[in-house]
Amino acid sequence: MKTKKYFYLIIICLLCNNMTAQVATLNKKSEPITKSFNHNKLFHEFEVNLSENKFFLASTTTNNLDIKTSVYDESGSKISEFDDNGLTGEFVKITSEKGGKFTIKIEPYSIEETGGSYTLSVECLENIGKSEEQRIKQQMRFWDNRAKKDLSGLGIVILQNGKTVLKESYGKANLEYDIPLTKSSVYDIASLAKQFTGYAVATMVEQNKLSLDDKVSKYLPELSSLGSKIKISDLVYHTSGLRDIGELFDLGAFGSKLTAERALEIISYQNTLNFEPGTRHSYSNTGYVLLAIIVERIANTSIREWSKDNIFSPLQMNNSFVNNDPELIIKNRAVAYKYYGNKTLFQQDNGMALVGSSALYSSLDDIAHWLAFFQSKNTNDQNLFRTMTTKGKLKTGEEVNYGFGLSVSNYRGLPFISHSGSTPAGFNTLIGHFPEHNLSFAIFSNSSSINPIEIIGRDIVETYLSQYFERPTKKENTVEFDISSIQKFEGHFQFNPDMTVQFYIDNDKFLVNANKDIHQLERVDATHFLLQALDSKVEFIVDANGGVNQAIVTSGGNIIADMPRVSASNIESVKESLETKITKPNFNDIIGTYYSDELLLNINISVEKEQLILLTSKHGRVPIQYTNDNFFTGFGDLEFIYENGSNPKRFQLSRGERLRNVIFRKINI
Structure with missing residues (x-):
């Protein structure tokens, strides 16, 4: 009985200790706090007490751990969440005009990730900036602090009512030679290139040199079969059904360098589409590569020269150009980097010069002139921009939220023109424009390991336009959301x-x-x-x-x-x-060598220790896993086709929405 009594007493003490455990309070003078998780403690909480008109910023660095951070107000309502928003770490920020007590909750991203540790550091606690520009710089404090370290970074430019109100760079353009990012640093702006191709196409439509209803085969006879089904408008609005050239090049045996001319050849090998043209909207780089080639054939000059003569020179974008050579030496070039943990980094050349869809370089100074075009009061400019931002339509009449290389949508009830981009080498870019408020911005980053684009873009929009946001209203005949149930x-x-x-x-x-x-x-x-x-x-x-x-x-x-x-x-x-x-099929029925005439690729499938192994000369050994029915995954999604009860003689390979149902046929039957 005595032993049992002491046992209960120990349990009660442990419970009391857990109930009365103090939540750490953070303030301006707080020292960095390092913590780890275990199966009994899957989150940590920290308290922040703010007086009126205060801005609080903290950062986390992690060691073998992926975390997410949430902020709650005094009522217990979550007001924000931060995840994957930083470079070699993440940040959490609170802007409080009325003041109050806030709780920061840090937890592992996955229930499986309870190892490792993190360090939480307070970076600043100060008054909220008085002007929009001051508040944006305040929001950028995290990046400013990181720029003092030996890291790559980003640049940001904001225009309002035709004037540049902010243009700043943070971090390094080149780590090897310790070169900082500047307003004239030249970035690969990735898929932002599509709007410049869109400008060229819209110009030719306005000049009656091209019709959106023209068949693609009229200009590209190499695509006589598929091109006869696809209209120019399908390329513009991503409704063509063409497989994405990036996915095709990554999978197929097409060499190490990819240009627009090589892309056209690869596309000519394709026998089928992902879907019937005009029936769906599915983003694809292929369409804009083909549009650039069509512009070149109509203008009888390269898209590089056309863009220089008709866009960059008139707008005084002197450091901007279309790059049709993957090995070109570029002055003032920002090099892209990737980060793994806090130590390993490298730069990567993707060997691509896909003009039309990407392969366009620009600087903060230059892109400011492009944003000014968005806000131009010139009648011809306004007419052309109106064409570029006209939404496409499917055959059903349903609108597509896409124009000529620009996404056309709404943000919190406000009309919003935008586009984002990223490259395998590590560039991330974003451009945004609110036409009703003459507010435009661009963000360029030379690190793929950070995700500043949506975070910073949202900060810009909320700082300048939050008073205009559409407020949610209660709809009639709706049932209240019952959280408790x-x-x-x-x-x-x-x-x-x-x-x-x-x-x-x-x-x-x-x-x-x-x-x-x-x-x-x-x-x-x-x-x-x-x-x-x-x-x-x-x-x-x-x-x-x-x-x-x-x-x-x-x-x-x-x-x-x-x-x-x-x-x-x-x-x-x-x-x-x-x-x-899991009941797996007989792997011996599947093994063999398969070939695709669309990818020019052989795939050998074998069994090693009850594991299916896929082998190609390009990708090496890739284990694939059985999922269900006749499906495997690991190299995209593979569906083996059984006919008349016999062993499979072919399979279909898909990779998401951009590449569907490429046929591989068994050749050693």
């Missing part, structure tokens, strides 16, 4: 042996996070939810005791995943259980 569905579920998904509530929305792809679920009834983004449904299974330990994902009437709930303590046993349930 959905909270029991929150948690981690095992989608397959290699991936967990998380269901959670954020700002009265029920969301799922699947490998950092976040989608909203819409409630159908008490336990069923619609996941429209993935054309799927989710059913949560409630047991006799009211517990929820299972969720089933279906699509088109088929079960995609039967997911058990997991915690940090049982995740390994759940994975093992899932693996034992």
Whole structure:
């Protein structure tokens, strides 16, 4: 009895200690705090007390750990979340005009990642800037602090009412020679190039040298088969169904350098489309490569020279040019870098000069002139920009939120013209324009390991335009979102042996996070939810005791995943259980050599220790995993075709929406 009494006393003491544990308070003089997680403590909380009109900024650096950070107000409502927003670390910031007590919650991104550690440091606590420009510079303090270190970075330019109100650079253009980024540093601006190709096409449409209804084969007889089905408008609005040239080049045996001319040759090898032209919108670089070639054939000059004569020289963009040579030496060039952890970095040359869709270089100084064109009061400029920002339409009449190389949408109720870009080498870019408020901005980065684009872009927009945002209103005949009835569905579920998904509530929305792809679920009834983004449904299974330990994902009437709930303590046993349930086909029926005449590629499939191995001369050895039915994954999605009960003699390879159903046929039958 005495032993039992002491046991209960120990338990009570432990509970009391947990209940009375102090939440660390952060202030301007706080020393850096280093912490780690374990299975019993999957999050940490820190308190920040702010007086009126204060700006707070803290940063985290991690060691073998991926984290996310959330901020809650005094009522317990989440007001912001930060994840993957920094370079060799992340930041969290609070702007408080009224003051109050805030809670910062830090947790591992995945329930499987409880090892490693992080360090939290307060970077500044000061009064909110008085002007918009001061507040933007304040928001950029994190990057300014990072620029003092030996790191690559970014540049930002903002125009309002035709005037440049901010133009700043942070970090290094070249780490080897310690060269800082400046306003004249030349970046590869990636897919922002499409709007310049769009300008060229719109100009030729205005001059009646080209019609949107023309068939592509009129200008590109090399594509006589597929080109006869596709119109110029399909290339402009991404409704052509053509496979993406980047995916084709990455997969196929087409050498190490890719130019527009080589791209045209590769596209001519394709026998089928991803979908019927005009029936869907699917972003594809291929269309804009072909548009550049068409412009060249109509103008009888290179797209490089046409752009120089008709865009860059008139707008005094003296350091901007189309690059049709992947080996070109570029003065004032910003080099792109990648970071792994806090140590390893390298630069990467992707060997591409895909004019039309990318391969355009510019600087902050130059892009400011392009933004001024967006805001021009010149009648001809306004007419051309109106053409460029006219939305496309599908055959059904449904509008496509895309114009001539520009996305045409709304942000918080405000008309918004924009485009983003990234390259395998490591550049990230964004351009945005709010026509009703004459506000335009551009952000260039030379590091793929940071994600400043959406974060900084959102800061710019909210600083200048938040007073104009559309406020949510209660719709008639709607049912109030009942948080209490959905909270029991929150948690981690095992989608397959290699991936967990998380269901959670954020700002009265029920969301799922699947490998950092976040989608909203819409409630159908008490336990069923619609996941429209993935054309799927989710059913949560409630047991006799009211517990929820299972969720089933279906699509088109088929079960995609039967997911058990997991915690940090049982995740390994759940994975093992899932693996034992999988019934795999006979791998010996599949092994052999397959060939695609669209990719000029041989693939050999063999079995090694009960594991299917895919081998190509380009990609080396790639393990592929069985998923369900006749499907495998690991090198894209492979579907083996069984006919008349015989062993498969071909398979279809797909990689997302940009490359569908490339046929490989067995050649050693």
